[in-house]
């Protein structure tokens with residue numbers, strides 16, 4: 001599967017998450033304060049909550065339900081109650097197009 005265009009870069013608001021879907025996979029897209037775009041799984045691993053409804057804090061996205069924050073780089077929760085990571089997907093920015101490959105999850109240690 002190749003990367004698919006999910007939105008325009010200009011559609012993204014810095015330090016806010018936006019929910020997109022690629023091939024039925026829900027993804028939280030975040031433009032961080034340094035201008036980098038991240039794509040992580042949108043469903044919190046603690047409960048069936050959309051992470052894109054949560055809060056961006058630096059390089060993490062916090063679930064509004066119980067406060068677990070997930071690293072935008074590794075997908076790992078930085079605090080309880082969640083303890084399982086969400087997937088991290090490859091993002092490409094091509095001009096004003098943001099592309100995500102939902103089949104590629106990045107392993108970051």
Ligand code: FES
Pocket residue numbers: 044045046047048049063064065066067068081082
């Ligand atoms: S549902 Fe996300 S931390 Fe509980």
